[in-house]
């Protein structure tokens with residue numbers, strides 16, 4: 001399956017990559033940019049003018065918008081052409097999602113429809129199920145939802161209690177139980193749900209709207225995304241034909257986990273889109289608002305915020321598209337991109353998908369928090385956009401696997417790959433060698449930082465695996481720090497490589513803003529790594545390695561204050577977000 005340039009998921013920790021080997025947002029072609037433009041115009045012209053109705057939960061308005069977006073082709077990126085879709089690559093699908101950011105509730109509806117509410121059928125449906133549902137899900141004439149969570153089975157999704165019992169004549173299953181917090185359940189035509197056959201075999205089912213015995217609890221009163229309907233689903237002797245079993249009996253966990261990987265990189269892309277919109281609003285406000293006789297953008301405190309907001313966004317964007325680029329590269333060589341081989345290609349990068357989700361959602365929370373601060377008291381009031389952005393963003397750290405669960409995935413998957421010999425991480429950890437020295441070039445110092453970040457992550461990973469062995473998963477304090485160490489490395493490298501590629505294209509002066517972002521990202525990554533690694537080494541009783549750590553973090557610190565000012569000056573000069 002792998003082609004010559006195939007990079008294993010997680011191998012970035014041991015590989016030295018060239019800038020031209022990664023996909024970056026600057027690589028989007030005219031067709032991809034056209035999809036993005038269509039999506040942005042749809043949000044501006046159709047969605048945002050209906051904000052009040054959407055937030056008042058006038059669901060016919062939101063459903064109507066979803067159907068309109070279907071007519072524009074915005075729901076069909078991931079659906080194969082033979083079933084009425086466009087069958088686009090994942091980079092295009094992610095870019096469309098990013099470009100749909102702007103109205104918190106609508107974008108979640110859209111994400112569910114094009115993600116968890118349809119992808120399980122794309123990847124696991126029988127030809128008959130695909131013929132029945134996919135054309136409608138592609139054009140918006142059918143709506144989907146995804147019911148995995150239960151009251152006693154949230155992060156521990158496989159603890160589900162909903163049961164499916166085969167009827168005596170073998171024609172159907174009878175479902176009893178309930179699902180909790182299901183987005184779009186009340187408006188969905190097809191409900192993708194999970195139940196345990198015989199109380200044990202976790203299995204996917206497709207339940208049609210209106211099936212006898214199916215009902216819904218009241219809408220949850222939520223902190224944000226007020227226009228979304230989120231409710232429980234109740235199954236009371238719901239009869240589901242055997243032809244509606246999704247995938248194989250007892251294999252529902254594969255559906256649940258593989259689809260989550262896709263949800264995670266898309267959520268990361270959406271978070272980037274929201275960050276960009278939040279920055280545009282904040283900049284616009286700070287250009288207008290005056291205090292002490294000056295525009296807010298004149299104040300250093302505000303300029304630093306704007307600079308940092310852009311830096312976090314650019315970094316999250318770099319890693320999100322690098323990851324979808326890796327997936328697309330592997331998918332391009334897959335025998336059947338919508339079958340087992342396609343799923344394997346996406347699963348290969350599950351560590352990266354989790355990092356994209358965690359880093360993207362946390363960058364977004366930083367950005368919207370600073371957005372509120374830029375607006376001051378008006379940021380706290382509903383008639384300005386900051387208040388809704390702040391509330392609507394918070395959910396992203398909770399669904400598609402909480403950020404804690406994703407951090408556990410990052411660290412434990414890497415250790416598993418190392419233990420099974422898929423990745424030579426332990427070998428590399430045995431000898432982290434001498435610290436890398438600054439190379440020549442505008443981001444030469446940052447190249448050394450990234451090389452040393454890898455050494456630090458490998459050092460801690462190797463020591464942790466040696467100390468705890470199979471018990472490492474239980475040492476959550478270490479595991480969570482390890483995940484952050486690895487993520488900081490991936491973010492820093494993704495940012496650096498993208499910037500190097502950009503410098504080669506536009507020259508140092510043209511790429512001044514990316515260079516500034518790279519300085520900030522790498523400096524913060526190594527600062528964070530030093531702290532995390534130190535805490536791990538001390539906690540593991542490995543203080544003897546503190547000297548090695550000190551050598552790896554030794555550097556002439558980058559001037560992050562100046563770098564933020566470079567970014568802010570550019571924003572203020574252009575009066576818009578431009579990277």
Ligand SMILES: Cc1cc2nc3c(=O)[nH]c(=O)nc-3n(C[C@H](O)[C@H](O)[C@H](O)COP(=O)(O)OP(=O)(O)OC[C@H]3O[C@@H](n4cnc5c(N)ncnc54)[C@H](O)[C@@H]3O)c2cc1C
Pocket residue numbers: 112146147148149151153154155156180181182183184222230395398399400401402403404405476
């Ligand atoms: C608005 C909204 C929309 C949603 N939409 C959907 C949907 O469409 N379909 C669907 O199926 N679900 C949906 N969910 C459910 C969502 O995926 C779950 O809320 C989420 O997976 C967490 O489960 P939980 O709420 O039961 O929290 P819990 O699992 O109880 O977690 C509580 C806390 O404990 C932590 N924790 C749990 N287990 C561990 C562990 N092993 N180690 C360390 N920390 C741990 C968590 O990270 C979290 O901080 C939605 C939820 C909300 C709020």
